[in-house]
Amino acid sequence: MILLLGAGPDDPAVDSFDGYLTRRSIDHAVCRDPGRLPFAVRVDPDGRTRVRLRPPGHGTLDGDEVAVFVRDPSALVPPDPSGRSGPSGPDARFAADEYRAALWSLCAFLPRVVNRPGPRAWPDAADLRRRIAPSSVLPERWTTDGGELLDDWRRSPAAELHVEDLLTRERRIVRRATDPGAGEGEGGTGHLRALFAPSSAYVIELCVGRRSFTVLNEPGVDVTAAPYRAFVRDLAAVLRGQGLRFFAAALVADERRWPLVSRVVPVPPFSWYRDIADEVHGQLCAELGHGPRAGTGETR
Amino acid sequence: MTVLIVGSPHDRTIVHTVRSARHQGVAFLFFDLVAFLRSGTYRWDSRARCGRLTAGTLTVDLPDPRITGIYARLLDVVGGFDPPDRAAASARLRALTEILTTVDALVVNRPGTDLSNWAKTYHLGLLARCGFRVPASLLTNDAEEARAFLRARPRAVYKGASGEKTVASAFDPAQTARLELLPHSPVLFQERMPGADVRTHLAGTEHVSERIDCDGVNYQYCQGGRTFTPTRLPDDVAEHCLAYQALSGLSFIGFDFMVGDDGSYTVLEANPMPGYDGYDRRLDLRVSRALFALLRGTAPRETTAWTRTPVHADPPAGA
Numbered sequence: 001m002i003l004l005l006g007a008g009p010d011d012p013a014v015d016s017f018d019g020y021l022t023r024r025s026i027d028h029a030v031c032r033d034p035g036r037l038p039f040a041v042r043v044d045p046d047g048r049t050r051v052r053l054r055p056p057g058h059g060t061l062d063g064d065e066v067a068v069f070v071r072d073p074s075a076l077v078p079p080d081p082s083g084r085s086g087p088s089g090p091d092a093r094f095a096a097d098e099y100r101a102a103l104w105s106l107c108a109f110l111p112r113v114v115n116r117p118g119p120r121a122w123p124d125a126a127d128l129r130r131r132i133a134p135s136s137v138l139p140e141r142w143t144t145d146g147g148e149l150l151d152d153w154r155r156s157p158a159a160e161l162h163v164e165d166l167l168t169r170e171r172r173i174v175r176r177a178t179d180p181g182a183g184e185g186e187g188g189t190g191h192l193r194a195l196f197a198p199s200s201a202y203v204i205e206l207c208v209g210r211r212s213f214t215v216l217n218e219p220g221v222d223v224t225a226a227p228y229r230a231f232v233r234d235l236a237a238v239l240r241g242q243g244l245r246f247f248a249a250a251l252v253a254d255e256r257r258w259p260l261v262s263r264v265v266p267v268p269p270f271s272w273y274r275d276i277a278d279e280v281h282g283q284l285c286a287e288l289g290h291g292p293r294a295g296t297g298e299t300r
Numbered sequence: 301m302t303v304l305i306v307g308s309p310h311d312r313t314i315v316h317t318v319r320s321a322r323h324q325g326v327a328f329l330f331f332d333l334v335a336f337l338r339s340g341t342y343r344w345d346s347r348a349r350c351g352r353l354t355a356g357t358l359t360v361d362l363p364d365p366r367i368t369g370i371y372a373r374l375l376d377v378v379g380g381f382d383p384p385d386r387a388a389a390s391a392r393l394r395a396l397t398e399i400l401t402t403v404d405a406l407v408v409n410r411p412g413t414d415l416s417n418w419a420k421t422y423h424l425g426l427l428a429r430c431g432f433r434v435p436a437s438l439l440t441n442d443a444e445e446a447r448a449f450l451r452a453r454p455r456a457v458y459k460g461a462s463g464e465k466t467v468a469s470a471f472d473p474a475q476t477a478r479l480e481l482l483p484h485s486p487v488l489f490q491e492r493m494p495g496a497d498v499r500t501h502l503a504g505t506e507h508v509s510e511r512i513d514c515d516g517v518n519y520q521y522c523q524g525g526r527t528f529t530p531t532r533l534p535d536d537v538a539e540h541c542l543a544y545q546a547l548s549g550l551s552f553i554g555f556d557f558m559v560g561d562d563g564s565y566t567v568l569e570a571n572p573m574p575g576y577d578g579y580d581r582r583l584d585l586r587v588s589r590a591l592f593a594l595l596r597g598t599a600p601r602e603t604t605a606w607t608r609t610p611v612h613a614d615p616p617a618g619a
Contacts, residue, residue, distance in 0.1 A: 035483045040445035041421050043437040045566070047428020052445070078484070094464060095485040101462030102439055102486040105421035119416045119426070119548065127412065130402060140346035142395045148343065166391035191391035 001027040002288055003055050003068045005034075005103070006075040013270035014071050020281040026290055029055035034099045035078035041106055049109045067112035067288035069246075072267045073122040076103050112289045115266060116243035123242050128264040131242055132235065137261045138162075138252065139196040149194055157255075158196035162262075166191035173200050195262065203251040203259065206273050207236045208283040215272050221253050231259050239264065245287050248272060302366050303595045306331040306400070307373040314373055316577035320588035326596065329367075331355050334377060336396065337389040344399045351399060362403050369406040369595030373573055406551075408503075408595060414548035414572050418463035420488055423569060430543035431536075432567040435493055435558075441486040443479040450476075455492045468518050493558035493566050500533055500555040501576050502541050506590035509533050510579050511559070528582050537565045544570055552591060 002021060007014035007030070014030060021028040031037045038054040051063030070076075077096040104121050107113045120127060129137055139158070143149050153161045154176075161174040167189040201218035212232050214223045221228065235249060248268035251259040273280045285291040303321065305328050307314030321328040336355035344351035353360045360367075374397060378389045397411045416423040421439040428434045438449040439461055450456055450471060460466035470492065497519050500509040511531040516522035533541070541555055554574025558566045580587040 035441065038440075038442035038445075038483070039486075040438060040440040040442055042449075043421060043424050043428065043434060045433050045436055047425060047432075047434060049425055054442070097462045097464050098460055098485045098487075099441075101419040101460075102421070102441065104419040105425075105439055105461070108419070108422045109425060117419075117422075119414045120412055121415055121419070126398070134347045134349070137347075141344065142346070142351075142398055143343040144341040145343060166394060167387045189388070189391075191388060191395070193395075 001029065001055070001058060001061065001066055002285070002290060003037075003053070003066050004028060004030045004071065005037075005068055006071045006073055007032050008072055008075045011072065011075070011270065016270060016274075016277050017069065017281050017284070020278060021285075026285065027058075029058055031055065032075075033078055034076055034103060039102075039106055041102075041109060051106060051109050053106075063110050066110065067114075067290065068107055068110055069114050069284060069288060070103075070107060070117075070122070073100070073103075073117070076100055112287075114245045114284060114287050115247070116245070118243045123244065123266065125264055125266065128239060128242060128244065128247075128266065129261070132238060132261055132264075136231075136235070141192075141194045141196070143192050143194070144190050146190065146192055149192060153194070153196060156196050158198060160197045160200055162195040162197050162200065164193045165189055166193055197252055197262065198254045198260075199252055201252065202262065203253070204248055204272060205232050205235075205251065206248045206268055206276075206280065207232070207239070207246070208280055209240075209245050209287045210236065211283050212236060213273065213276055213280065215248070215276070219253050221257060221259070228259060235261065246284060301327060301368050301596055303328040303592065304331055304360065304367050304370045305329070306333060306370060306396075308333045308375055308377055310334065310377075311373055311375055313575045313577045316580065317371060317588065317591075320580065320585055321592065324585065324589065324592060326592045329358060329360065331358060331360060333374065333396075337378065337381070337392050338385065340392055342392065342395045342399065344395065344402075346398070346402060349402055349404050353396070353399065362399065363405045367405065368597040369408060370400065370403075371408050371591065371595055372400050372411065374400070374411055406595065406597070408552045408591070409550045409572055414550050416548070417569060417572055420459075420461055420463070420569065426547060427540075427544060427567050427570060430547055431540040432544075433565065435490040435566055435568070437491075438489045439486060440489070441482045443482050446479045446482060446487070446489060447476070449489050453489075453491045456489050457492045458487050458489045461486045461488050493560070493568075495558050495560040498531060498533075498557040498559050498565070499579055500541065500557065501574060501579065501587045501590070502545060502553045502555065503587065503590035504551060504594040505542065506593065507533055507538055507541060508579075508583055508586045508590060510583060530583055534563070534565065540567075548572070551594060 004014050004017055018030050036056060040052045042050045052060055053066055054060050076099055078099055104117045108117050115122060141149055159176055163174065164171050199219065202216060203214065203221050204216040206213045206215050217223060239247060244266060248265040249261055250263045252262050253259055282291060303326055305317055309332055318330055332355050340355040342353050351362055378386055378393060381389045400407050401411050416426055421437060424434045424437055438445065440446050456471045457468045458471050459468040497512040498509055500507050509531045511529045512519045513527040514522040515524045519526055545553060550572050554571035554576060556568040558568060576587045
């Protein structure tokens with residue numbers, strides 16, 4: 001059976017996957033509150049592990065009988081057990097940390113999990129970016145000196161500067177072509193993370209196992225070209241090594257039309273794949289051991 | 301040949317490291333984490349992997365060929381700042397973490413290299429893969445499973461499932477009714493290992509160990525007397541430590557063991573940011589000597605974290 005775990009309150013992704021599995025009579029359960037998922041992970045002195053779960057309505061199952069789709073690890077939070085401290089109180093925070101650690105252990109030991117946690121738990125976007133060769137990602141700067149950042153950018157060939165204010169989380173794009181004086185006073189609070197980008201026209205690839213779907217192609221890149229396919233295939237292979245089998249990558253193309261990674265999104269918004277949800281869910285089922293394996297490197 | 305020490309002046313392990321460096325004639329620079337978080341500056345080019353940090357009057361260019369190693373203890377001290385200053389301190393900590401994670405230099409230990417200690421059961425599984433014997437353990441939020449485990453092991457201890465500080469305590473049968481509360485927060489139950497504690501610090505390939513005898517479950521909270529004795533790991537256990545070092549990518553690790561009357565070692569955990577100062581003082585600074593040898597490049601170096609082969613993409617054998 002397939003267990004769908006960790007859905008935020010406003011996230012339609014699990015509802016859609018739930019509907020897909022129901023329509024195809026694939027045995028599954030949805031768990032939004034880990035407190036309602038009794039589980040046990042045993043470790044013997046020699047390291048042998050055994051996992052048992054009792055998903056709602058499914059009796060007791062051994063770990064190898066369950067495949068888990070972890071939608072959003074940050075949503076693996078039980079309600080405050082005491083009701084005393086509120087959702088952000090110390091009791092709730094403690095219970096959330098304990099559940100997150102417990103489900104991290106549980107998912108690491110199960111044979112079929114998408115996405116699987118590793119020694120760094122479920123990697124976030126910043127962590128995933130560091131796992132990619134620097135030459136394959138957009139140049140990034142961290143600085144407290146906005147003026148120096150602008151000088152560096154003006155000396156670079158990059159047409160755009162994508163700036164995130166680390167304090168306010170505001171993001172803005174400065175374009176040289178449309179405003180040569182742009183960027184003055186862009187120092188913000190003085191804590192900046194910036195990408196030197198050739199453009200803000202994105203290609204978004206949604207990757208599920210070895211299959212990828214081009215869900216946005218603003219610059220009109222030839223996504224069937226062999227070098228492009230090879231790039232996406234290699235990127236997916238690197239991130240699979242980090243346990244990631246379902247993610248989106250936002251790419252930009254430089255003047256040679258060569259893709260560079262702007263951002264890896266380990267929890268892709270459902271709106272990005274709503275139109276191809278059945279194909280994505282079918283491939284997710286294959287990754288979870290419920291259905292035929294699709295071919296490699298297929299593009300839509 | 302200079303060592304860069306990054307940490308809080310209020311962290312007793314950092315204070316000890318600075319004093320030990322001075323005592324041992326190790327050239328070092330102290331990068332004050334608190335001063336940096338309060339008013340420091342940074343710039344970092346992630347592609348070129350170079351940049352500059354300032355804290356107080358100290359300016360450090362990274363990488364710097366004169367700096368052979370960086371010892372970093374990035375304790376999250378942001379909570380101690382006044383609320384208006386916390387956001388800026390968090391931004392600086394985020395930037396510093398990015399820099400120390402990606403700089404092409406020896407960093408002991410590189411931030412985020414191995415966080416598995418925060419998921420204690422998974423962590424035990426990784427330790428077992430390296431050949432260690434681990435305590436029989438049960439992680440559960442299910443009272444029925446807990447009762448079955450405790451029937452088989454009435455002398456059990458319990459503690460939290462995460463890296464959040466909890467005190468390992470002996471399970472008292474009078475607490476049985478409280479097992480019904482488990483759905484609110486999972487708990488890690490473990491067989492209680494009789495014997496003495498052994499703490500081993502592994503720095504590079506050098507390991508330094510101390511045996512602690514006491515009457516309680518946890519020697520750190522023992523009310524009675526404690527006896528500290530230098531000891532040496534058996535070769536096979538030392539090999540397991542090196543195997544975990546290779547698996548985790550950590551170059552400086554604090555291992556906690558229980559050693560039985562028969563001399564058998566059971567590992568309890570591996571600490572990726574060991575507070576080693578107390579052990580070092582009792583052991584004639586042998587831990588800090590090994591640490592400085594590593595940082596000065598006179599001991600085998602770690603592999604660079606961001607080029608290391610992923611260690612756990614596939615489920616472990618036996619899952």
